[in-house]
Amino acid sequence: xxxxxxxxxxVVFQIxxxxxxxxxxxxxxxIFGPSLIGxxxxxxxxxxxxxxIAGLGVNIYGNREIAFVRDDKNQLNQTFWEIIxxxxxxxxxxxxxxxxxxxxxQFKYKEILLIQSINILAVALDISWFFLGLEDFKTNILRxxxxxxxxxxxxxLLIHDLKxxxxxxxxxxxxxxxxxxxxxxxxxxxxxxxxxxxxLFRHFKSSLILFIPQIMISVYGLVSKxxxxxxxxxxxxxxFENSDKIxxxxxxxxxxxxxxLIPRLANNHAKNDNALVKSMVSKSFDFVSFLAIPITFCLxxxxxxxxxxxxxxxxxxxxxxxxxxxxxxxxxxxKNTLGIQYLISIGKEKDFIIxxxxxxxxxxLLSFILIPILGAVGAAVSLVISEFxxxxxxxxxxxxxxxxxxxxxxxxxxFFAGIVMSLVIKFLSFFTKGxxxxxxxxxxxxxxxxLLTITMKSNFTExxxxxxxxxL
Numbered sequence: 187x188x189x190x191x192x193x194x195x196x197v198v199f200q201i202x203x204x205x206x207x208x209x210x211x212x213x214x215x216x217i218f219g220p221s222l223i224g225x226x227x228x229x230x231x232x233x234x235x236x237x238x239i240a241g242l243g244v245n246i247y248g249n250r251e252i253a254f255v256r257d258d259k260n261q262l263n264q265t266f267w268e269i270i271x272x273x274x275x276x277x278x279x280x281x282x283x284x285x286x287x288x289x290x291x292q293f294k295y296k297e298i299l300l301i302q303s304i305n306i307l308a309v310a311l312d313i314s315w316f317f318l319g320l321e322d323f324k325t326n327i328l329r330x331x332x333x334x335x336x337x338x339x340x341x342x343l344l345i346h347d348l349k350x351x352x353x354x355x356x357x358x359x360x361x362x363x364x365x366x367x368x369x370x371x372x373x374x375x376x377x378x379x380x381x382x383x384x385x386l387f388r389h390f391k392s393s394l395i396l397f398i399p400q401i402m403i404s405v406y407g408l409v410s411k412x413x414x415x416x417x418x419x420x421x422x423x424x425x426f427e428n429s430d431k432i433x434x435x436x437x438x439x440x441x442x443x444x445x446x447l448i449p450r451l452a453n454n455h456a457k458n459d460n461a462l463v464k465s466m467v468s469k470s471f472d473f474v475s476f477l478a479i480p481i482t483f484c485l486x487x488x489x490x491x492x493x494x495x496x497x498x499x500x501x502x503x504x505x506x507x508x509x510x511x512x513x514x515x516x517x518x519x520x521k522n523t524l525g526i527q528y529l530i531s532i533g534k535e536k537d538f539i540i541x542x543x544x545x546x547x548x549x550x551l552l553s554f555i556l557i558p559i560l561g562a563v564g565a566a567v568s569l570v571i572s573e574f575x576x577x578x579x580x581x582x583x584x585x586x587x588x589x590x591x592x593x594x595x596x597x598x599x600x601f602f603a604g605i606v607m608s609l610v611i612k613f614l615s616f617f618t619k620g621x622x623x624x625x626x627x628x629x630x631x632x633x634x635x636x637l638l639t640i641t642m643k644s645n646f647t648e649x650x651x652x653x654x655x656x657x658l
Contacts, residue, residue: 209338215500217345217346218348218354220421220428224427226298227423236281237306239276242394244269246526246530251392252315252316263376263378264382264384267377268385280306281307298351301352304362307363314366316369344357409549409553410569429510429511432485433485440515467527472593472646473646477519480603487607487608487611487615488615489512491624495620495624511569513570520577524581528587534583537580537584541576542576545575548571549569549571581594596645599638600639602638603635606635607638614626
């Protein structure tokens with residue numbers, strides 16, 4: 187029951203995370219246009235490399251380690267201080283290196299990069315991993331919802347024309363900083379002053395192991411954006427950036443179960459309850475498929491009409507980019523279940539690292555080939571193919587632990603319902619136009635999907651029927 191409550195709390199927060207870009211992105215896109223959005227994306231990509239290094243894999247590692255020791259108050263306190271002090275040292279070193287490079291290297295858009303550096307400092311304050319390990323979601327979600335609402339308010343209050351790009355960058359970075367800061371007052375319920383020497387380096391190696399796949403996965407997305415800016419244009423990068431934002435917004439709902447399940451899976455694995463771990467992963471895979479497949483088909487069906495309405499005519503051509511990147515929602519949903527939920531939770535980081543390396547190399551290679559030919563569409567296609575190959579490798583690795591064939595075969599009902607839903611949306615598009623028409627298409631398409639999955643007795647809908655009382 188607690189797991190369900192945590193998921194629902196997390197979904198509420200993630201809905202806010204989805205709503206925010208859905209409200210601000212069309213407003214900001216109409217003010218700045220694709221070129222300035224591309225400048226923001228390009229500078230954020232550069233800073234993101236430093237953010238990744240500063241994070242050092244702690245978000246995943248810390249989550250798991252806290253889940254391991256959460257039943258022992260003394261170990262919990264010691265583990266927290268060792269990890270957070272290690273992170274503060276790492277962030278300090280990385281931030282000094284960034285400022286040094288900013289002073290002595292001829293970066294373009296130096297002023298914006300300096301403002302973006304707030305995101306590096308924010309890493310030092312990020313202790314979300316601690317509360318995730320405790321499976322404590324409610325307080326953190328309420329605090330972050332308030333921060334996001336403040337960001338929404340100030341964007342509409344202060345951002346009005348092209349010269350406000352600097353203020354916009356500051357607001358985005360400041361919101362991240364404040365969002366991490368609000369976690370700290372709640373910490374006093376669990377943590378006290380350390381009473382033993384801190385053994386910082388015992389965590390360094392393990393967090394570094396998890397850092398490698400994290401940086402590999404993140405880097406190939408960042409490299410694609412860098413390559414777009416260099417090999418094509420900032421405008422092309424702006425098209426890709428906004429398409430990526432929409433797919434990421436959809437992904438938030440799909441991957442919410444991953445955030446909630448990691449500490450529970452790690453804790454069960456620590457207790458050697460591997461049968462329960464496998465059962466939970468199987469159910470999670472089915473749930474992710476139930477959500478990701480219709481979202482992907484829906485987004486592909488409305489890509490052209492939605493993108494023009496949402497971003498405006500300055501972003502002409504973004505529809506095909508959004509269509510091309512949409513399948514990544516399914517791929518990343520499955521990757522998170524097989525890789526992060528299962529492989530990392532049971533300590534098989536090596537296999538996860540190899541899958542990330544394969545995806546990174548394929549994505550970079552394909553980007554070199556496809557971006558000069560297809561621009562932003564090439565970057566999107568490269569991303570989807572690389573994510574698909576990651577899943578293929580992960581499925582091969584865990585084939586002896588989980589019934590992989592059964593996992594994937596059970597998704598046929600969701601694919602069938604998704605295709606029918608897509609055809610319904612396309613049919614309705616001939617008769618309904620505008621924002622109201624778009625809403626009707628999506629609503630009726632969703633109803634068709636749910637009715638079909640219920641009629642075909644899909645695993646998820648049958649699970650819901652059996653557990654309806656507990657869910658309520």
